[in-house]
Structures are given as C-alpha cells and as structure tokens.
Amino acid sequence: MAKIIDGKVVSQFVKDGVKKEVEALGKKGVSVGLAVIIVGSDPASRTYVNNKKKACAEAGIISEEYALPEETTMQELLSLIKELNQKKSVNGILCQLPLPKHLDEKLVIENIDPKKDVDAFHAVNTGHIMIGDYSFLPCTPAGIMEMLDYYNIETQGKNAVVIGRSNIVGKPMAMLLLQKNATVTVCHSKTENLGEITRRADILVAAVGKEKFVTGDMIKDGAVVIDVGINRNGEGKLCGDVDFEQAEKKASYITPVPGGVGPMTIATLLKNTVTAAKLQNAIE
Ligand code: GUN
Numbered sequence: 001m002a003k004i005i006d007g008k009v010v011s012q013f014v015k016d017g018v019k020k021e022v023e024a025l026g027k028k029g030v031s032v033g034l035a036v037i038i039v040g041s042d043p044a045s046r047t048y049v050n051n052k053k054k055a056c057a058e059a060g061i062i063s064e065e066y067a068l069p070e071e072t073t074m075q076e077l078l079s080l081i082k083e084l085n086q087k088k089s090v091n092g093i094l095c096q097l098p099l100p101k102h103l104d105e106k107l108v109i110e111n112i113d114p115k116k117d118v119d120a121f122h123a124v125n126t127g128h129i130m131i132g133d134y135s136f137l138p139c140t141p142a143g144i145m146e147m148l149d150y151y152n153i154e155t156q157g158k159n160a161v162v163i164g165r166s167n168i169v170g171k172p173m174a175m176l177l178l179q180k181n182a183t184v185t186v187c188h189s190k191t192e193n194l195g196e197i198t199r200r201a202d203i204l205v206a207a208v209g210k211e212k213f214v215t216g217d218m219i220k221d222g223a224v225v226i227d228v229g230i231n232r233n234g235e236g237k238l239c240g241d242v243d244f245e246q247a248e249k250k251a252s253y254i255t256p257v258p259g260g261v262g263p264m265t266i267a268t269l270l271k272n273t274v275t276a277a278k279l280q281n282a283i284e
Contacts, residue, residue, distance in 0.1 A: 002225070002251035003151075007263040010150045011143070014267035015059055021274050022060040025283070032277040033062045034118065034269075035084045037095040039077065039103065040070040045096045052094070055266045061273055064090065070100055077103060078111050085113040091280055092118035092273040115279060118272040121168070129172055132179050135279060136272045138172035143264025144205065144226055145176050151253060153224055155180040159200050163187045163214070163241075164207030169228055173205055194218070206241040216246030225251040228261050 022032050034056055038049045049065065056063035066080060077095075084090050093116045099105050109117075114124035120136035128134035148155060160182035164170035174184045182203065187194055198204055198218040206214045207228035219225060229241030240257030248254050255261055278284070 002248040002254040005147050005151055005226075005253050005255045005260060007143075007147065007255060007260040010147050011263035011267040013150065014146060014264075015055065015270060018061075018267070018270045018274055019059045025274070025277060025281075026060065028283070030277060030281050030283065031062060031089065032060070032091055032274055033064065033089045034092040034094060034273045035064045035066060035087075035090045037066045037068065037077075037080065037084075037093070039068045039072050039096075040100045042098070045098075049096050052266055052269060055270060056273075059270050061270060062089070072100075072103070074103055074107070077108060081108065081111050085111075085116060090116065091277040092116055092269075094118055094269065116276055118269055118276055120172070120272065126167070126172070129175050132175075135275050137268055138168070138176075139265040139268040139272070140169050140207075140228060140261060141173040141176045142268045142271075144173065144228075144261060145180065146267070147226075147255070147261075147264060148203070148224070153203070153253060155182040155203065158182050158202040159185070160203040160205070161185045161187060161198050161201035162205045162207065163194070163198070164205075164209075164228070166207065169207040173207065177203070177205075208241045210241055211239050212241075212243040214242040214247065216243060216250055219247055219250045221250050222252045223250065225254045226261065227255050227257050229257060230262065 036049055038045055053063045084093050093112050095108055109121045114122045117125050120138045125136050160177045162170050162173050165186055165188045174186050177184045185197055187197055195218045199220050201223055203224045205226045211231040211233055225247050227240035227242040231239050233239045238258050
C-alpha cells in the first residue's frame with residue numbers, strides 16, 4: 001500500500017517559512033504585496049482567487065483584488081496591468097486564468113512586468129526556467145518538487161514520465177525534473193504505446209485533465225505517482241487523473257486529490273511573491 005504524500009502538511013511547512021520571511025522583511029520596513037486580477041464570474045476561478053487571498057492574509061502578504069466584469073475590454077485590462085506594473089506597493093501581479101474568450105491571454109501575460117510575474121508565465125521567465133537560472137518558480141511543478149524533497153524522494157538517475165505538455169505544468173515540470181538529474185520523458189495525446197512508457201516510470205506525473213486516465217496497469221511497482229488532475233466525476237466529486245484505488249496498490253508514494261498537489265501551488269505563489277518583493281527592494 002502506498003504512502004500518502006500530504007500536500008496540506010508540506011504546503012503548511014512552506015507557508016510557515018514564507019510567513020517568517022515576510023516578518024523579517026517587515027522589520028526592514030519592506031511590505032509584500034500581491035495584486036490579483038479576476039475577470040468575469042467563473043465559479044472555479046472565484047474559489048481559487050479566494051483561496052489565494054486567504055493564504056496571503058495568513059502569511060502577512062497584502063493582497064489587492066481587482067474584480068472586473070465579464071465584458072471588460074482588452075484595452076481596459078492592459079491599462080490596469082500597466083498601472084499595477086508601476087505601482088510600488090504591488091510586488092506581484094496574478095491574472096487568474098482562464099480569461100473570457102474575447103480576451104487574449106497571451107497578450108495579457110506578455111504585458112505583465114516579468115519582475116512581477118509571480119506565475120512565471122511570461123516568456124522571459126519561462127526562458128529563465130529553461131536555462132536553469134530563475135527567480136520565479138512555475139507554481140504547480142515547483143510545488144511538486146517541494147513535495148518530493150520533503151519526503152526525501154530521490155530524482156537523480158530515475159526515470160520520470162510526465163503525461164501532459166502544457167505550458168503551465170507539463171513543460172516546466174519536465175525542466176525541473178531534468179535539473180534534478182532525472183531522465184525525463186514527456187508524453188501527450190499523440191503518444192503511442194503510452195502504457196509501455198509509463199510502466200518504466202519511477203516517478204509518474206499525470207497532468208492530463210481526464211478522470212481515471214492513469215490505471216493501475218500503467219504503473220510500475222513501487223513508483224511515485226503524482227496526480228495533478230482536478231476533475232469532477234459524474235457525482236460532482238473532485239477527482240484526479242489517476243485511478244487512486246488501483247494506483248495505491250502499486251505505488252510506493254501517491255498524492256491524493258484533493259489534498260495533494262493543489263495546496264502546493266498556492267504555497268509556491270506566496271514564495272514567488274516574497275522573491276519579487278526582495279528583487280524589487282534589492283534584498284538578497
Ligand atoms: N488558473 C489555473 N491555474 C492557474 C495558475 O496557476 N495561475 C493563474 N494565473 N491562473 C490559473
């Protein structure tokens with residue numbers, strides 16, 4: 001039976017560290033601020049934004065919410081971003097995705113000052129991640145690396161397989177695992193013989209967005225299984241990409257959904273916001 005990787009415990013550990021750093025900065029007269037932009041009324045986005053604001057408050061980070069109506073124009077959104085780029089008390093800017101269809105997400109990301117891009121979505125920051133020289137960590141992949149580290153899970157020389165090649169998760173995940181000397185394979189919707197590849201994985205990361213996509217027969221005995229999926233099943237219950245009941249019989253470690261990877265992303269966001277404040281105030 002697999003051991004559970006508890007995202008709530010690890011994220012609390014990270015958040016406690018962030019809180020101490022925020023307090024230490026406060027003693028130097030430096031406050032830490034995050035601007036959160038939400039456009040429209042998507043209920044999932046609203047929940048995420050509320051969770052982010054709550055986590056900021058607990059860590060002593062000052063968050064400002066900019067809730068814009070669904071019909072906001074590109075010009076209005078870009079003008080807000082320009083204002084926040086210049087605002088001294090705002091160290092980090094987060095624009096919650098997805099945006100309503102008429103808005104261009106790529107252009108929005110490009111217009112956030114890379115020094116305030118706490119999501120690490122800007123091409124400047126993704127480029128830094130690619131060359132292994134970065135300030136901002138991609139939130140979900142960095143949270144996963146933090147969990148592996150907390151449970152002393154070795155990555156060096158291991159076969160790591162990532163299912164999914166999104167810019168937010170799959171691609172940066174592959175980069176971080178590579179930096180920790182894993183041998184990385186990235187699979188996606190066009191991959192042939194997926195099971196053959198996943199069965200070689202010592203560390204398997206599923207970021208597909210499909211309920212029960214990873215079944216027990218796709219998992220090597222003793223593998224570490226990381227489930228990034230956030231799906232709703234037929235009964236409206238939150239579930240991951242991995243068939244948990246089957247997987248936990250084979251894995252050595254596994255992340256549950258909810259309570260696994262999810263809580264870690266916010267912890268990284270807080271870390272990035274502190275990093276942004278330090279960079280902008282020239283503090284090591
Ligand atoms: N929507 C889903 N995940 C994220 C995230 O990590 N950052 C932002 N800005 N939007 C998201």
